[in-house]
Structures are given as structure tokens and as C-alpha cells.
Amino acid sequence: MTIADPSLGRIVSGRQQPSTPAHAPAREPYLRMSWTDPETGAVGHLVVDTLVSGLATGGTRMRAGCTLREVEDLARGMSNKTATFDLPVGGAKGGIDFDPKDSRAYGVLTRFCEAMRPWLDRHWVTAEDLGVPQHLIDDVFDDLGMGQSYHAAISRSADPARTTDRVRAGLHATAPGGPLGDVIGGYGVAQACLAATEHRGWDVTHTTVAVQGVGTMGGGAAWYLHDAGTRVVALADALGTLYDPTGLDVPALLETRNEYGEIDRDRVPASVHLLPREAVLSANVDILIPAAVSYAITADNCDGVTASLVVEAANAATTPDAEAGLTRRGIAVLPDFVANAGAVAWAWWLLLGYVDDDPAVSFERLGAEMRNRVSGLLYSWDLGERPVRAVAHAAMGQRPMYAEIHIP
Template sequence: MSGAGATSSHDHEPLMRLTWTDPVTGTRGYLVVHTLVSGLATGGTRMRAGCTVTEVEDLARGMAAKTATFGLPVGGAKGGIDFDPKDPRAIGVLERFCEAMRPWLDAHWVTAEDLGVPQHLIDDVFARLGLQQSYHAAITRSADPERTLRRVRAGLTAAVPGGLLGDVIGGYGVAQACLGAGEAWDWPVAETTVAIQGIGTMGGAAAWYLHEAGMRVVAVADAAGTLHRAEGLDIPVLLELRDAFGEIDRSRVSPDVQLLPRDAVISTPADILVPAAISYAITADNMFDVAAKVVVEAANSATTPEAEAMLVARGIPVIPDFVANAGAAAWAWWLLLGQVGADPVEGFLRLRTEMRAKVALLLHQWNVAGVPPRWTGLELARPDRDASARAEKPAQLIIP
């Protein structure tokens, strides 16, 4: 588990690990269900070359902590496929994986987008399999599945600044975590600087909403390298230059933007560092390069346990992924449960309120008592809101 010496009641063996081999390409795929609550678990499906069952298990454990921290009546799971999403065969691999996982997707596992798998793609696959939408296992339990499906689709496709609500809500939550961190130290918004590693769905949306709020995003990194401008980057322009894989067309970048190596984003002088790309991006080997005052994990398991312990020893707190990037999962379940509707204002307000409150608590404990934010975050997931404890209760999930 990603954590600086912290333990929690989520540190138990997962309920199930499943390994799949694609009959066409021979690639491996994995499903790890950490906990079931009311017979359900939630967690996205990722695709990247080199994905391992250990990685997927870490992510499933993180999802269990995420759902408990935000009080969601569901357990944690994760899917992963060891395949390059840029390969033209990737859609076929994803479809065969979902077909093989159909017993779980039909009744127990609510999945969604993750690294390498955008929401529209996984929804297309579900539609071809006759499952309509990736929240299928929950939607079919509702009192009126058709009405719930309409509400979910309306929410996911609601147009907002920066894109569609379903695509940007996770990044919006990360932006609120960053703004909450600034509030904890009374940093003036316009003078606060941010470096973001990863400019895809999560990192791009975080960059958009931070820019909109007035923070200076001074560096962003994609697979091709880091773009840096000390005065602040024109984020809306850069986002328009991205391709389908979140890479920016360098031929159209303003000449006053520095083009640096990809790893330079880690050492960029900035108040906040947001790793929003791959898992395990900050390690014991590059941790000393971190120049930020706080790390906000937008990617799942972005910091290894060793690196986090060393950052904490340096006085650099890490806002853990199961808090900072929980916005998409929390909002999706609020939407499913009818606690918010498709109106973006409603979803943004609830997420902003809950994220700011949690970050304020985490950093208060850090500032007053030196308690690492992960430890305080794990306390939020104990014991009556803990997924493993709730899994033992015969609670019924009611979806209107």
C-alpha cells in the first residue's frame, strides 16, 4: 500500500484476484476486488504496457479507502490490462477483457475510465456487449433502471467549461484539493504556483480549473517532455493542442515556453506538485528532486511508500490519492444515488465543499501536530465507514 508508515483496516488481503489472458494477443489483464459492500465494488479499468497484478491490487486497496473516506456505500476494486493503449488492437483487447469479466460487470463491479481508457471508449464497449453503460451493475439495481441510466448519461455528458462534466469532475476535485492546500497556509491564489505531471483527462482538467481559479500553472509534462514558463502557462491554449493521448503539439507551442526533459517537472520550483500521470512516479530515487512545498496526488499511487516517508521527513506533506483524486468516484456515486443531479453547479458545489473540508482537516493535523496527511485520511475511513466493516453488514443499496 502507498503510505508513509501508516496502517489501516484496509490492509488485508483482497477478496479476489483474477488473471485473464487474451486469446488473440496473449496479453494479461487483471481484476482485483478488495472489498464488496452490498455486493458491489467500484473502480476504473486502466490499460498500459507493463501493468501488473500488484499495481492493480494497490489501486483496488486505494479504491476501498476512497469509498470509505467519502462515505460511499460500495467497496473497492480495479481492473488493469498490460497493453499499449496506442496500439490499434487496444479496443479489441478491452472488449474481450470486458466480455471475460462480464459476470462481475453484470452484477458486482462498477467500472469507469482510468489511465489509457477514456469513459466514452469503455461505454462504447459496454454498449456493444449489451450492458449499455459502465455503471451497469449499479444501474440494474435501481428502482427505475431507465430513469437512472438517463440521469447518469445526462450527468456524464453535461457541457461545462473545459469539456464534459464526466470527463473533468475528477480534475476539478484535484484543483479543489490544491486550492484547499493554499488556503491552509494562507497563500494568495494569484501568487501560488503549480507544476503538473500529466496533461491527460485528470491532469488537464486540474490544470484548467486551477488556471480558471487564478493559480499560476508554471509547468506541465506529457510523454514528450515538460513545458515551462515561470510567469504561468496559457493552459486553455495548450489543452487545445493535445492529441487523443494527451500529448501537446510542440510545433504550435509559443516560443516563450521552455521545452525541457519529461522528468524536469518533478524538480520545477513550484508551491504545489501534482503527479497526474502514472503510478509510482515519485520514488526514493527522484524524491530529492521534488522542489514543491506540498504534493497533491492526482494519479493513483503516485508516490511510493518509501518516497512519501522521505518527503514527510523533509517537511513536504503528501495529500493522498484516495482523498485528492476521489472526485470522479464520489460524484459518480452521488449521481447514481440521486444525491446530485445532472446540473454541473450542484455537483461542483458538493465536491468543492467536501474536498476543501477534508484537505483542511488533513493539513490542520499536519500543521499543528506533524501528522502525515495519509494517516489522517486513513482515520476518516475507519471504522464504521470502513468498507471491510460495512461489508459484514447486510445493508441494502437503494438507488432511485
């Protein structure tokens, strides 16, 4: 056990075996670390699954009930994402068991980052995740004198000031649907859906979609799918499901969201049906996008899924037994480490100078990369009975270690 500065809380690291993860690992993660906040008793976790070039990347989430098992699953997923997109970095994740709506949440996040500072200074590149928007974690990093949450990578660059300017310009560039840094992940999910639509020969304008979650990932995916001409017929937030079989006015509804990603029910048209939150999973649609919480589709509810394609915009959205059941029914589950990896891929392209603050350049690159991967996976999946996830794992191949990484 390692004791940090007592003012920062208690940190425990080790190789203890957690409960069985959602997708059973073949190896142990590089590091597990847990921390207890001295002021609130909140518990936070860091899991570094892999280190590549001495770096690992993955967001920090905050939600009541967040567990070490969950963070470990997510860290493993980050390793899969960076491998899928051939990024010169490993996978990690942070998670805090605390309600992000609590007035003390900013202090908890600040103390967690301060406790994890040895990793955030040199090895762990973090970003937004569930309950922690990018602007909030950037404010914490600024308060702690690290400037921006990509600090560990930026500090390695040839010109940290120039790299910081490039990162900030890219994150805040104005794109259709919102700031580029907020919408790029959802754009990638939408491109994954459109690639699947093309692969299956569906007419985009007759393709129906249901989205669970209207945060940056789910909201962005819904916006770009609506913009492409698909019919988004169901949107679910924490308050329930909005349903209109003729198609929802996605941009208008998203405009009414509050800071917690909840749509203002007073501004929902009378023609829209107000259904229970869980109804989105059983909506009669072609594509279901779980974009809210992990483990949303389980053995208990997967029989209600009628969509022929599930696209995981949330991390670890489908449990293994649910995925097996869906696969047996001929329902393809496009795994998170492909479908929602656009955000992390884009962030590293921005760090490495492959893209800049021009949204058109970012959209063109991400769209092409996502279409190639998804069409190839679905083609291979159509030839066999394995889950799409197994096909994607097989396609990863061996990772180079990137002994040197050049960030301009």
C-alpha cells in the same frame, strides 16, 4: 483455477501473495483474478479489494507493463476513496498489460470485459482510467449489451432506464473546461489544492503549480487552477515538460491535445521552454501534482522535489519510501484517496440522484466536501509528524455495510 469459455481466454483466481505492494496492506483483498487474451497474449487483472452492499467500484486501465501488484494497490486505494467519502460501495480495479495505442487495443478491452462479465453484470462498477477513456469503455459495454459501464449499479435501480438517462446526461453535460464527466475529477483535485492554499494562507495569484500529466485528471486540475488565478508554470505530457515561469496559457495548450493527451508542440508559443519529461517533478513551485502514472515519485527522485505540497492526482503516485522522505523534509503529500476521489464520489452521487446534469450543483457539492476534508487533514497534520496519509487513514473510522442500497 477457474477456466472460462476458451474463446474468452484463461482466468486464474486465487489468494497467491503478490510482491510487496506500495502501501503494505493489513489484510488480503477479497479477490484477485488474472486473464490471458487468446489473440494477443495480453494479460489483464481484476482485484476486488472490498465488497460493500455486494458492490465494488473502480476503473479499468490499460498500459504496457501493468501488473497485478499495481492493480491491487489501486483497488485498495479505491476502498479508501469510498470510505473517505462514505459511499455505499467497496473498492476494485481492473488493469490490462497492453499498449492502448495498439490498433488491437479495443478488441483486447472488449474480450477482457467479456471475460469479466459475471462481475461486471452484478458486482463491479467500472469506468475510465489510464489509457481507457470513458467513451471507449462505454462503447465496449454497449457492444456487449450492457449499455454503460455503471451497469452493475444501474441494474439494481428502481428504474434502470431512467437511471441510465440520468447518468448519461450527467456525464455529457457541458461544463467550463469540457464535458462534466471528463472534468469533475480534475475539478476536485483543483479544489483540494485551493483548500491547501487557503489553509496555508497563500495568495492564490502568487501560488505556483506544476502538473505531471494532461489527461482528464491532470488537464482538468490545471484548467481549474488556472481559472482560479494560480500560476501553472509547468505541464508535462509523454513528450516532455512545458515550462514558463510567468505562467502557461493552460486552456490554449490543452486545446491542442491529441487523442492520447499529447500537446501539439507546433502550437506551443516560442516563450515556453521545452524541458525533459522528468523536469516537472523538480520544478521550483509551491504545489506539485503528479497526475500521470503510478509510482512517479520514488526514492530515486524524491530529493529533487522542491514543492512544499504534493497533491496525488494519479493513483499511488508516491511510493512509501519517497513519501517518508518528503514528510521528513516537511513536504505534505495529500494522498490520492482524498485528492482525486472527486470523480468516484461524483459518479456515485449521480447514480444515487444527489446530483444531476447541472454542473453548478456538482461543483458546489464537491467543492464543499473537498475543502472540508483537506483543511481538516492538513490542520491535524500540522500538529504532528506522521504522513498526511496516516492522518487520513485514522479519520476513516469504521465502515457501515449498507445491507440495502437504494438507487432511484
